[in-house]
Amino acid sequence: MGFRALVVSKDETGATSAAIRMLEDTALPDGDVTVAVEYSTLNYKDGLCLGPGSGLVRSYPHVPGIDFAGRVAQSSDPRFAPGDAVVLTGWRVGEVQWGGYATRARVRGDWLVPLPDGLSTRQAMAVGTAGFTAMLAVMALEEHGQTPGKGPVLVTGAAGGVGSVATAILSRLGYEVAAVTGRPETASYLTGLGASRIVPRSDLAETVKRPLEAETWAGCVDAVGGPMLARVLGQMRYGASVAAVGLAGGAALPATVIPFLLRGVNLLGIDSVMCPQERRVTAWQRIGQDLPLDLLESMIHEATLADLPALGAEILKGGVQGRVVVDVT
Numbered sequence: 593m594g595f596r597a598l599v600v601s602k603d604e605t606g607a608t609s610a611a612i613r614m615l616e617d618t619a620l621p622d623g624d625v626t627v628a629v630e631y632s633t634l635n636y637k638d639g640l641c642l643g644p645g646s647g648l649v650r651s652y653p654h655v656p657g658i659d660f661a662g663r664v665a666q667s668s669d670p671r672f673a674p675g676d677a678v679v680l681t682g683w684r685v686g687e688v689q690w691g692g693y694a695t696r697a698r699v700r701g702d703w704l705v706p707l708p709d710g711l712s713t714r715q716a717m718a719v720g721t722a723g724f725t726a727m728l729a730v731m732a733l734e735e736h737g738q739t740p741g742k743g744p745v746l747v748t749g750a751a752g753g754v755g756s757v758a759t760a761i762l763s764r765l766g767y768e769v770a771a772v773t774g775r776p777e778t779a780s781y782l783t784g785l786g787a788s789r790i791v792p793r794s795d796l797a798e799t800v801k802r803p804l805e806a807e808t809w810a811g812c813v814d815a816v817g818g819p820m821l822a823r824v825l826g827q828m829r830y831g832a833s834v835a836a837v838g839l840a841g842g843a844a845l846p847a848t849v850i851p852f853l854l855r856g857v858n859l860l861g862i863d864s865v866m867c868p869q870e871r872r873v874t875a876w877q878r879i880g881q882d883l884p885l886d887l888l889e890s891m892i893h894e895a896t897l898a899d900l901p902a903l904g905a906e907i908l909k910g911g912v913q914g915r916v917v918v919d920v921t
């Protein structure tokens with residue numbers, strides 16, 4: 593049987609290019625479950641895998657797509673039967689192994705999560721790795737004592753995928769959300785998701801001058817990293833936590849340890865890729881409960897496989913708002 597895929601190739605000069613191709617099922621990687629993919633999505637990492645690879649992709653030709661949702665077509669794993677709706681995020685699928693930018697994917701059953709009740713395959717991909725990671729960040733903050741009564745929670749990179757979903761979940765849970773954005777034109781979108789305050793990116797752009805500033809934020813979901821995260825650490829209230837999710841603004845952390853030592857600030861690392869299965873199932877159940885589907889709908893931009901090369905370049909420039917849902921069929 594054949595399937596359609598967006599295939600990235602590398603030429604002898606090292607340049608990559610993407611094209612839609614028909615492939616045979618025999619080209620699929622090893623795995624015990626074959627999925628008829630219905631939807632995929634676009635994350636920052638997909639932008640890298642569609643373009644330069646940046647050390648994530650091991651061999652070419654490659655089918656990117658770090659997330660997919662669809663129905664089981666064939667399974668030798670007793671936990672999955674043909675027709676079951678499943679979602680996959682992470683496990684380095686779409687990086688070291690072929691991913692979801694195709695009508696068929698083959699993976700290990702251990703990596704699949706049954707779709708939670710009430711969520712369609714399209715909605716699951718509107719969530720995708722970005723939204724799943726936002727939920728993991730909120731769970732980590734809660735596990736460190738976060739409650740709405742403690743005060744405002746900052747979300748950085750708010751108009752992006754992680755930030756949009758974090759804003760919507762936190763506001764649904766009753767938090768006062770302050771949304772940091774470098775795109776003032778997204779203000780009404782962000783208030784629509786439940787942000788009660790917009791913080792211009794420029795307010796947090798300068799590098800740390802004083803290790804401690806006024807105690808402002810009771811929590812933070814940070815998709816940006818770099819100098820902005822360093823600055824935010826000095827603005828956290830006593831005992832508050834920051835969930836470090838991303839590096840859209842840089843991987844270096846030009847900070848001091850003073851906020852940890854004098855204010856007991858916690859820096860919580862969030863990893864979605866190798867996140868254990870039990871926690872994945874819990875996070876997807878929480879998404880089903882705590883992410884308002886009408887707000888999720890307002891984040892969606894529809895796309896097809898053919899749109900992905902251009903969108904991949906766009907997300908690397910920080911130019912994509914909310915969540916891209918890719919109808920791969």
Ligand code: NDP
Binds near residue numbers: 637820
């Ligand atoms: P998006 O591109 O959708 O969002 C990132 C947002 O960050 C942008 O929309 C922009 O928001 C802001 N931003 C971009 N560049 C800069 C900059 N130079 N300085 C400050 N802010 C900037 O990406 P995602 O939401 O999908 O991912 C966000 C980050 O999280 C990425 O670094 C990604 O690699 C990481 N990530 C990590 C995961 C994990 O497991 N830890 C899983 C998923 C993502 P605005 O326009 O509002 O300012």
